[in-house]
Amino acid sequence: MACSPHNAVRTLQQCTCNNSAVIPDIQQATRARTAILTSFYVDDFLTSCESVTEAVELAENVDAILSAGQCTLRKWHSNDSQVMMRLSNEPSLSSYIFYSGEASILGLRLDALKDQLLFRVDICQRVEIPTKRCVLSEVARLFDPTGLLSPVIVNGKIFIQRLWSAGLSWDSPLPEDLCRDWLNYRSQLPELNQIRVEWWMGTIPRVQTSFHGFCDSSSHAYAAVIYAKTSNTNGSVRFTFLTARTKVAPLKTATIPRLDLRQCSFLHRHSRT
Known part of the structure; x- marks a missing residue:
């Protein structure tokens, strides 16, 4: 329900x-x-x-x-x-x-012994020519609630937009140029299994914590990212990646300044959540 x-x-x-x-x-x-x-x-x-x-x-x-x-x-x-x-x-x-060792938390993997987050991307070998339905399915399987994989996933979203622009049906084989680009992108996805991110942000009651947001846009997409800065009393400073969000630029042509305005609103909205 x-x-x-x-x-x-x-x-x-x-x-x-x-x-x-x-x-x-x-x-x-x-x-x-x-x-x-x-x-x-x-x-x-x-x-x-x-x-x-x-x-x-x-x-x-x-x-x-x-x-x-x-x-x-x-x-x-x-x-x-x-x-x-x-x-x-x-x-x-x-x-x-x-449990000891690796566990699943909110769709992510946690290596408790090293206190690190990691990803498990399983890409099966396909022999048939990919279709739009196949591409959407595999991009959707890249589950990333924290935004750690944003630079990779946004390229998948941009490719999906190219498929829609090409007017392809769901089960039609991709044209040669799109098929080549997709297979090249897909072949690199297993490398995400090598990414490891420190889970602890360094925040304890005795340190000062501040949040810093950055955003940028291009003709293809725009994105926002937030970092946490912790300053200890001994003078040590630590920066930790918190979250990032991406969005594909609309098909209707827009100027970079207009996209900049959109992604500023984008950053403000996600910084509140």
């Missing part, structure tokens, strides 16, 4: 509000309640802690609150082996599954 996503989130929130009192310590109950309300993404609970003890306490409290409403968590994962060891030894969590 269309309302199912809302109902799922609303149920989780109500469960948290109703059962946070099962934690005797008010401060720990408040922290667990806030974590549940702000750190759930679909059915994944993703958060960070500064110490092993804090992580174990939070896991136990979150589990207790949700279990009281029959919203039982099933699997735990951490980039710290001490957290995994202590959680596996907790009597209240003894029946849970504990």
Whole structure:
């Protein structure tokens, strides 16, 4: 049903509000309640802690609150082996599954041992001449919610626009020039499996964090990207890629300044989300 996503989130929130009192310590109950309300993404609970003890306490409290409403968590994962060891030894969590190594999070892959995000692109060998339907299907399989693969995916979107401009039907074989360009693009996609991105942004309560957005446009597409800058008290500075979004330029000819105005609005909209 269309309302199912809302109902799922609303149920989780109500469960948290109703059962946070099962934690005797008010401060720990408040922290667990806030974590549940702000750190759930679909059915994944993703958060960070500064110490092993804090992580174990939070896991136990979150589990207790949700279990009281029959919203039982099933699997735990951490980039710290001490957290995994202590959680596996907790009597209240003894029946849970504990993962080490690579896991799936929101369609991405996480190497917990190295604390890095990575991609798995599986391109099967095709012997038939590609069609527009085939191209759209394979470009759509490049799932990238964070925008880390934007420079690659936007080229796939531009190619799809070329197919529409050529007036091809869904199952007609691509002309020789378009077929050559597509096969060249497709042959390089497995190289995305070599990309690894640090998951941690370097944000802790004692550092100053600021966000910096950039945008640019061309006659083919326009894009926006946001970085996080963390400045520590010892003078060290760290920049982390947060997210990026791309959009193909319209077929109707537009000047670069007009596209610049569009992508400024584009950046503002995604910086708010």
